[in-house]
Amino acid sequence: MSRPAGVRRLDEVTAVVLAPNPSPLTLEGTNTYLLGAPGSGEVVVVDPGPDDPAHRAAVDAAVAAAGARVAAVVLTHHHADHAEASGWAAAWGAPLHAFAPGLVPAPARALGDGGTVAAGGVALEAVHTPGHTGDHLCLRVRDTGVVLTGDHVLGRGTTMVAWPDGDMAAYLDSLRRLGRLGAGALYPGHGPVVHDAAGLVAAYLAHRLEREEQVLAALRAGDATPGEVVARVYADVDPVLHAPAERSVRAHLAKLVAEGRATARDDRFAPR
Template identity: 55%
Template sequence: MSSGLPGNPADTVGGAATARALCVLAPNPSPMTLDGTNTWLLCEPGSDQVVVVDPGPQDEGHLRAVIDAAERQGRRIALTLLTHGHADHAAGAARFAELTGTQVRALDPAHRLGEEGLTGGQVIEVGGLELRVVATPGHTSDSLTFHLPADGAILTGDTVLGRGTTMVAHPDGVLGDYLDSLRRLRTLAGEHGVRTVLPGHGPVLADALGSVEYYLAHRAARLAQVETAVEAGCRTAEEVVARVYADVDRALWPAAELSVRAQLRYLEDHGLI
């Protein structure tokens, strides 16, 4: 919900991003989804099995475009994963499962199709491809990140975006959890060779560590601004948004209000207001 991410984002969204990751962009652009939802196709070189992350909205043309992208390379879709259950990432999952015959794995049982779920710490192996599941709650309670170690990449869903910053979707999203998740990703980037962010929206980011550190600094600055706004007499989330997010497009103020409510709760829980 603001500009200024560091690093060298790609000029365009879609297409090959790493040796194992290809993006198909969904046609659902908006102030909240940026260029649209990034549906990721992951495949180990030489394998014919593809893992799809976030099939995206209920859009028949997009779902078939994802399948076509795999088939053009002589590959088949073997598994579908969800970073979280928001509709722009997951609404097309049931139809996608019908078209591909795959199970859909997610943290939240409400979004699974099949018996297997996902939890942090799991390792998924499909056709030689290795993905490590990282619990990153905060944007939503069911948010996950997928670590692709062979490419030094993380698929972050909405936890880190390719442009701007994300919201904490109060009350399901919790700011304390979100900050912990960002610190977890910072450790991956700083100590485990993660260089690239493959986000759920926006372009690829080439500086994973710088991007996560920016997010942490941004959150700290916003918290301080919210605390100052309350001290100055703001009594409602709406009043805080008008003061603190005056630099943000008004189309994003409803999302900003959710983040402010999460920030206010965090400050209250920590005895700061």
């Protein structure tokens, strides 16, 4: 069987099509995953991605090359780089599944924690992992032990936990939950496959706790506004990322305030 350009096979039941939307936050672009056992005639599409005609053509070609039809579409979360193309589900005649149907741009069925989408000889189990967004799901592939991680963790660098949609305390809990799944490999929404799942989760936890200490240290040094904290903590980061960094700092500050470790008044913060 010929394989169209732009699709890569990752394991027996999984292929990935890279969307053409690279950026500092999406890395090479969004990974659109196709899952289905060979010969089953069906695939499940996870995160159709941006509503881009070239990407649609690449996904359609990959589905056709597999001799399959799309039996279901699942979203890890509502951000546009994952969910903008939600309407493709209706065009394919397939149901769309999301944790929070009200947040996505096409009619969807609610997929809650522990819920399963089964088609094409594979079963995807939803694991609610709030933090990056409140509606974020990781998807555990029961047949392979792989976990599709959306934006919960990425294949390279770190993900955004951006206030107010992002919740840092929930995010850390969700990282620990991902660690407990004991995944054999992680297939992220952006970037390459991660083979050392436990090591990546540990590194993400360490990174967030280190950032939290840096934010507290900045407050102790006299910084009061989120902008001042960003200028100190992210001094070595490309300024194009300072606006998202400020939303991340706000997520850290909200956690510190909620835990009674900092105080907030008129958007000025102080250690406690």
